[in-house]
Amino acid sequence: MRTIRFILRKEFLQIFRNKAMLPIIFIIPLIQLIILANAVTFEIKNITFNVIDFDQSSYSRELISKFTASNYFTFNRSSFSVENSQEDFRTNDSKLIIVIPKNFEKDFIKTGNSKVQLLIRAEDGNAAVIIQNYSTNIIRQFNIGIIPEWQGANTWKTPPMIDITYSNWFNPQLNYKTYMVPGILVLLVTTVGMFLTGMNITREKEMGTIEQINVTPIKKYQFIIGKLIPFWIISLFELAFGLLVAKIIFDIPILGSIFLIFFVASIYLFVVLGIGLFISTITETQQQSMFIAWFCMIVFLLMGGIFTPIESMPSWAQTIAFFNPVAHFNKAMRMIMLKGSDLSDIHQTIYFLLIYATVILSLSVWRYRKVS
Amino acid sequence: MHIVEVSGIHKSYKSTKALDDISFDVNYGEIFGFIGPDGAGKTTLFRILTTLLIPDKGNALVLGNDVVKDYKKIRKRVGYMAGRFSLYQDLTVEENLKFYATIFGTTIEENYDLIKEIYVQIEPFKKRRAGKLSGGMKQKLALCCALIHKPDLLILDEPTTGVDPVSRNEFWDMLMNLKEQGITILVSTPYMNEAALCDRVALIQNGKTLSIDTPENIINRYTKIILGVRSDNMYDLLLKLQKYKYTHSVQPFGEYLHYTDKREKPNLEELKDYLNKNGHTSSEIITTPPDIEDCFMELMEEKEHVN
Numbered sequence: 001m002r003t004i005r006f007i008l009r010k011e012f013l014q015i016f017r018n019k020a021m022l023p024i025i026f027i028i029p030l031i032q033l034i035i036l037a038n039a040v041t042f043e044i045k046n047i048t049f050n051v052i053d054f055d056q057s058s059y060s061r062e063l064i065s066k067f068t069a070s071n072y073f074t075f076n077r078s079s080f081s082v083e084n085s086q087e088d089f090r091t092n093d094s095k096l097i098i099v100i101p102k103n104f105e106k107d108f109i110k111t112g113n114s115k116v117q118l119l120i121r122a123e124d125g126n127a128a129v130i131i132q133n134y135s136t137n138i139i140r141q142f143n144i145g146i147i148p149e150w151q152g153a154n155t156w157k158t159p160p161m162i163d164i165t166y167s168n169w170f171n172p173q174l175n176y177k178t179y180m181v182p183g184i185l186v187l188l189v190t191t192v193g194m195f196l197t198g199m200n201i202t203r204e205k206e207m208g209t210i211e212q213i214n215v216t217p218i219k220k221y222q223f224i225i226g227k228l229i230p231f232w233i234i235s236l237f238e239l240a241f242g243l244l245v246a247k248i249i250f251d252i253p254i255l256g257s258i259f260l261i262f263f264v265a266s267i268y269l270f271v272v273l274g275i276g277l278f279i280s281t282i283t284e285t286q287q288q289s290m291f292i293a294w295f296c297m298i299v300f301l302l303m304g305g306i307f308t309p310i311e312s313m314p315s316w317a318q319t320i321a322f323f324n325p326v327a328h329f330n331k332a333m334r335m336i337m338l339k340g341s342d343l344s345d346i347h348q349t350i351y352f353l354l355i356y357a358t359v360i361l362s363l364s365v366w367r368y369r370k371v372s
Numbered sequence: 373m374h375i376v377e378v379s380g381i382h383k384s385y386k387s388t389k390a391l392d393d394i395s396f397d398v399n400y401g402e403i404f405g406f407i408g409p410d411g412a413g414k415t416t417l418f419r420i421l422t423t424l425l426i427p428d429k430g431n432a433l434v435l436g437n438d439v440v441k442d443y444k445k446i447r448k449r450v451g452y453m454a455g456r457f458s459l460y461q462d463l464t465v466e467e468n469l470k471f472y473a474t475i476f477g478t479t480i481e482e483n484y485d486l487i488k489e490i491y492v493q494i495e496p497f498k499k500r501r502a503g504k505l506s507g508g509m510k511q512k513l514a515l516c517c518a519l520i521h522k523p524d525l526l527i528l529d530e531p532t533t534g535v536d537p538v539s540r541n542e543f544w545d546m547l548m549n550l551k552e553q554g555i556t557i558l559v560s561t562p563y564m565n566e567a568a569l570c571d572r573v574a575l576i577q578n579g580k581t582l583s584i585d586t587p588e589n590i591i592n593r594y595t596k597i598i599l600g601v602r603s604d605n606m607y608d609l610l611l612k613l614q615k616y617k618y619t620h621s622v623q624p625f626g627e628y629l630h631y632t633d634k635r636e637k638p639n640l641e642e643l644k645d646y647l648n649k650n651g652h653t654s655s656e657i658i659t660t661p662p663d664i665e666d667c668f669m670e671l672m673e674e675k676e677h678v679n
Contacts, residue, residue, distance in 0.1 A: 002474070003474065003475055003477070006471065006474040006475070007475070010460075010463065010467070010471050013463065013467065014460065014462050014463065017462050017463075018462070207458070207460075207461065208454060208456045208457070208458035209458050209459065209460055211424065211454050211456075211458050212452070212454060212458040212459065212472075212517075213475075214424055215422050215423070215424065215447055215450065215452045216447060216472070216475050216476060217444065217447045217448045217475070217476065217477075218475045
């Protein structure tokens, strides 16, 4: 016990003597939360659009004014040639071209059927889909407004329609920050845990200090505990700091118990630290361990459901995501924070993380012996 | 019973033989030196003895314990100083020492007597980070850390490499003191002149030991007569002597060239004549007793001829 206590003291001494450490602990979470939470949103505003109106009728003008009136679209320019208008695609001046054909109004009144063409710039597929959705929405509203107008003349009955209304539970305003911040906290804890642990041990290898440690009677479990506990504490502290910032700056709802958040996080951290430890056993320099940790991070985060929902992935990717600890922790964090889930709701996540932690820690402890 | 007993150790890295059938014993209380050029296998051997590496073949007993099976017992009683400074650079002198004392389950106070003489020299800097110390200071700190648990055996891997001559002499004085306190020391060095300071030395080259004996015996076994030759232009003298038909070997050695003859006895007159003819009219020739360095040079050259 005395030895472990002393090793911990030495580790903390070294960690806080490292000049980069305090900024890492305090500045990174602030920047990540403030910038990412504000920047990562799936809303698109100021969609610039061009108009090619061959019809020049009151209907066509009304349709265009519906677009201009919406918050999402900004009128760029109007022309009478598709080629000419497409120039703006190349120069990035316009994201959408609305082409209204000749006889738009006439056809509509005569047959009740008319066509509008939407040309969307789609180098960013996600954005294109969103623009398409917004546009069809506006056209649908235009449609609903226009039907009674010409039907009135014919005194037909209004066709029966189902009115769909939405209610978004747990995030009524569909606020992206509410949704993103728990995810960013996950990202934060994962980065700090995995990178710092991996680099700390490879640093000992790089400096040659591990050689001197290995000739001492220090026991393997003492050494490993001494390496893991400091970063476990720092990461939990990091989470507390992040939650505080989230509450103060973004007023993120925390419906569930704070205690449960930390309980899940403390198990999850053993998985992350275990991965960091494992990386350090298979690498020789900080550079190598950094690169591998970075690679794992990218895969874990992109497949972790933080930025894109796991449900939208192909089924094979969902299978891979099942083995991604980030996905489980992220899910649990959102459930606890936004939905107020309790222990019985997330017990499966806890079992999974416990098994994962046991496997990865045993694996790295076993690997560690082979190197020393 | 010896403190270290090594028999038939082999160790290879892929196709390179780092150690090829090494056997030797170290007696209690002696300073045993391993002398050899870089890459001779000194570090590999020491890493095996300090239980950091497992030999491919052969046995090694340190303090009566097998280096593979009883490595835990060895680690408690051996002090090791690696060739490269391997203490924590971001901890202070005092913190490093305290850390190593604690993980060996002791305290600085308990063994202060042993390190006192060395520690007082670095004590004024005890609040300084180890990384900011000078080379000689680092080495003293490393020695203190290796001694803090009062080891029976001290294994020092090239402790004087890259250290200035004054600090080197000081360091050897410290080793002599430790020996008097009953600590056995196993030391390696690439500097041949340090061999004379050991009780016994082993010459190691290409993973093989060439000769293991006391420095005196190694010198006594040397039968050739050595001539020290000097003139105004030493470099030209070296070139001319290399061309001389009776030259066995010629090596620069301080202010003289050490010359040995192919024949049993060198002919001084003939040599003087040869030098006069080649423009070295003011040359000086003396006979000189063989140095341990001469012996090693000779042994290493013999070995190369055999190979």
